[in-house]
Amino acid sequence: MKAPLVAVLICGTMVLLSTPAGKSQNPESGANGSSATGRENKTAQVYAELDKAPQKARVRANPLEHDPDAIAAGRLLFEDHCAECHGAQAEGGKKAPSLRVPEVQNATPGTLFWLLTNGVVRKGMPVWSKLPEPQRWQVVRFLKSLGAPPAASPEAAAKPATKQANR
Amino acid sequence: MLRFLPATFAVLFVVAALLARPLTAQENPYFVAYDHNLEEPGNQEIEYFSTFGTQRAGNDFHAVWGEFEYGVTAWWTTEFYLDAQTTFHNSTAYTGFKWENRFRVLKHEHWINPVLYAEFEDINGADKTLKEIVGHDAQSDFLVPNKTAQLEHKREVELKLILSSNIHGWNFSENIITEKNLSNEPWEFGYALGASRPLSLKGSTKRCNFCRQNFVVGAEMYGGLGDRHSFGLRETSHYFAPAAAWNLPSGWTLRLSPGFGLNDYSHRFLLRWCVSREVTGFGEMVRHMFGGKS
Numbered sequence: 330m331k332a333p334l335v336a337v338l339i340c341g342t343m344v345l346l347s348t349p350a351g352k353s354q355n356p357e358s359g360a361n362g363s364s365a366t367g368r369e370n371k372t373a374q375v376y377a378e379l380d381k382a383p384q385k386a387r388v389r390a391n392p393l394e395h396d397p398d399a400i401a402a403g404r405l406l407f408e409d410h411c412a413e414c415h416g417a418q419a420e421g422g423k424k425a426p427s428l429r430v431p432e433v434q435n436a437t438p439g440t441l442f443w444l445l446t447n448g449v450v451r452k453g454m455p456v457w458s459k460l461p462e463p464q465r466w467q468v469v470r471f472l473k474s475l476g477a478p479p480a481a482s483p484e485a486a487a488k489p490a491t492k493q494a495n496r
Numbered sequence: 497m498l499r500f501l502p503a504t505f506a507v508l509f510v511v512a513a514l515l516a517r518p519l520t521a522q523e524n525p526y527f528v529a530y531d532h533n534l535e536e537p538g539n540q541e542i543e544y545f546s547t548f549g550t551q552r553a554g555n556d557f558h559a560v561w562g563e564f565e566y567g568v569t570a571w572w573t574t575e576f577y578l579d580a581q582t583t584f585h586n587s588t589a590y591t592g593f594k595w596e597n598r599f600r601v602l603k604h605e606h607w608i609n610p611v612l613y614a615e616f617e618d619i620n621g622a623d624k625t626l627k628e629i630v631g632h633d634a635q636s637d638f639l640v641p642n643k644t645a646q647l648e649h650k651r652e653v654e655l656k657l658i659l660s661s662n663i664h665g666w667n668f669s670e671n672i673i674t675e676k677n678l679s680n681e682p683w684e685f686g687y688a689l690g691a692s693r694p695l696s697l698k699g700s701t702k703r704c705n706f707c708r709q710n711f712v713v714g715a716e717m718y719g720g721l722g723d724r725h726s727f728g729l730r731e732t733s734h735y736f737a738p739a740a741a742w743n744l745p746s747g748w749t750l751r752l753s754p755g756f757g758l759n760d761y762s763h764r765f766l767l768r769w770c771v772s773r774e775v776t777g778f779g780e781m782v783r784h785m786f787g788g789k790s
Contacts, residue, residue, distance in 0.1 A: 398701045401701040401702075402698065402699035402700060402701045403699070405699060405700070405701070405702075405703060406699045409745070410522070413536075413776045413777070423780075424537075424538070446605050447603075447604040447605045448570060448605075449570075450569075450570040450571045450600060450603055451570075451571070451603060452570075453537050453569065453570050454570060455534070455536045455537065455567075455570045456533070456534075456570070456600075456605055458533075458605045458662045459522050459524075459531075459533040459662065459667075460522060461662075461665040461694060461697035461698075462664070462665065462697065463665075463697045463698040463699070464697065464698065464699045464709070467698065467699050
């Protein structure tokens with residue numbers, strides 16, 4: 330009868346172990362200055378991954394660029410797989426940064442597709458290659474349709490500048 | 497007190513599954529083979545698996561296992577299993593637990609993506625889940641009555657190299673399996689292969705249960721490869737199993753797989769089914785329960 334006890338201990342441990350990872354992915358958490366700086370650094374690091382996309386990937390055109398259904402389908406896929414971390418309007422959530430910022434909106438479709446395919450596994454962004462390619466392109470199409478946030482708060486407006494400074 | 501722990505454990509997970517927000521899963525239909533797709537960080541997948549098997553010259557059986565899969569990070573998934581089985585005209589038996597971990601090795605996606613798998617099993621000889629086939633596992637092993645088989649206590653480690661590729665909507669997975677009973681028995685070997693594809697590669701513009709993208713069909717093949725002293729196909733069992741998964745927008749996934757034994761060492765027929773539910777924010781919810789902050 331030791332087995333269930335061991336099991337409970339194992340599960341407890343894994344939940345505890347997940348805490349630092351969850352925190353590190355949380356760009357909105359923390360109240361003091363140092364955690365806010367750490368958070369912005371982390372966010373900047375995630376955005377910086379976009380710069381790592383190889384040239385071949387950057388120049389790839391979205392094959393669904395002119396598909397009239399791509400944005401609607403991409404929205405549903407985003408709600409199912411991305412909104413949990415990035416927020417329902419892609420405005421950024423507890424675990425992952427906004428996708429409405431210039432870093433993302435100015436990236437080429439090929440760059441976003443590359444990031445979606447490869448993830449940023451060391452920073453908490455999963456690999457999404459399990460979604461078939463056309464679905465990933467649909468998500469990219471939806472993301473590119475978002476544009477900038479509708480009403481940016483002063484704090485949010487300051488974010489890109491901070492990120493640039495962190496780079 | 498300890499004897500209530502398994503039930504408490506199960507109830508906790510069921511309550512957690514019902515309270516947490518469901519998430520549409522994107523599961524492959526495999527029962528034995530693993531692909532390189534790990535659980536998303538902080539998400540929990542709760543799965544119920546059943547295997548009905550026919551037994552040559554013996555009683556058919558129905559083995560079940562509960563599986564609790566948790567994404568610790570984007571590169572580490574951990575799973576815990578509780579196993580049991582009913583042998584018809586014999587008895588029902590709890591057969592043990594397993595704890596497995598999968599680690600993604602490479603940062604980026606490649607043509608072939610390796611994942612390392614490590615599992616510890618604390619089971620008894622009555623285990624009939626057939627979660628993997630290794631060594632000289634044969635259908636005749638299951639002829640032993642439950643009462644006698646339960647007396648054999650096995651502590652085993654299992655290591656797998658999972659190689660998997662996503663190409664043009666297809667997933668191809670190859671697993672190389674090694675297993676060792678820690679009580680001084682030789683390393684045993686096995687394999688599992690899988691291929692699957694969604695019926696539609698494009699996402700639908702409306703949320704629907706019967707959209708083609710929700711259905712993933714494929715097949716897997718698995719079997720033993722002998723042990724350290726007698727490596728090869730001699731006196732090993734092998735199976736071929738078509739498989740299908742239905743990923744519902746409500747977060748539930750249903751899987752079905754009829755399996756066919758390919759030689760006399762195999763069970764003639766296995767029917768496997770699975771009901772699973774993916775819940776998001778499980779880690780966060782547990783932390784809240786214990787007073788942690790999100």
